Amino acid sequence: MPDIQATLRAATASGVIPVVEVEAVADADALAEALLEAGLGVVEVTFRTHAAAEIIARIVQRHPAMLVGAGTVLSPADLSRAIDAGAQFALAPGLSRPMLDAAADAGFAYVPGAMTPSEIQAGLEVGISTFKFFPAMPAGGLSFLRSISAPFRLHDLRFIPTGGVSIANLADWLGEPAVAAVGGTWIASRDMIRDGDWAGIRRNAEEAVRLARQARGS
Numbered sequence: 001m002p003d004i005q006a007t008l009r010a011a012t013a014s015g016v017i018p019v020v021e022v023e024a025v026a027d028a029d030a031l032a033e034a035l036l037e038a039g040l041g042v043v044e045v046t047f048r049t050h051a052a053a054e055i056i057a058r059i060v061q062r063h064p065a066m067l068v069g070a071g072t073v074l075s076p077a078d079l080s081r082a083i084d085a086g087a088q089f090a091l092a093p094g095l096s097r098p099m100l101d102a103a104a105d106a107g108f109a110y111v112p113g114a115m116t117p118s119e120i121q122a123g124l125e126v127g128i129s130t131f132k133f134f135p136a137m138p139a140g141g142l143s144f145l146r147s148i149s150a151p152f153r154l155h156d157l158r159f160i161p162t163g164g165v166s167i168a169n170l171a172d173w174l175g176e177p178a179v180a181a182v183g184g185t186w187i188a189s190r191d192m193i194r195d196g197d198w199a200g201i202r203r204n205a206e207e208a209v210r211l212a213r214q215a216r217g218s
């Protein structure tokens, strides 16, 4: 099992993580290709469709350049399915004790959601310092994130804001040192995937990569 911190560094290296809901296994290849062609080597495949585990397995097997995260992982059973499918990391919108325990037992890179100081503390207690910040915009945006993370300044927290993130605010988020990457469905929305709009997905991904590079001065 690769080092958890190294996996999370790789997953956040581009600054952008597309969050996808894929219904049809047949769409996995075209989606992965569109993202990879745009220079995005990471994707979060959410367990919001019954095909999620199969889609993860397919991308892992056929597109080794892609780092595949399992998203919306809400139970230890989902986590096992994600790991068996070959996912390299897992994320959730929230945080729960059974999930923290299951991920620790598996030694697996798990990014729970946090939008309260209590959730941050619960993660820190088990050695987790990278959190999804969800729902980022409705919760109060960057100023809210700065406020809740301020007391934890000695803990080197890293956040992945999702929920209302888009090209309109991506640069603001990535300008914040505690933000490791942003995530969102806008790059490859459910409708775009269903309609097979691979060109549109590639364009969105290219734009996100370009803006993220600009924002980070890289």
Ligand SMILES: O=C(O)C(=O)C[C@H](O)[C@H](O)COP(=O)(O)O
Pocket (backbone or CB within 6 Å): 019, 046, 071, 072, 073, 091, 092, 093, 094, 113, 132, 134, 162, 163, 164, 165, 183, 184, 185, 186
């Ligand atoms: O399912 C998860 O694991 C989540 O944490 C939630 C997602 O990241 C958001 O649903 C993305 O939100 P939008 O980009 O505004 O559509």
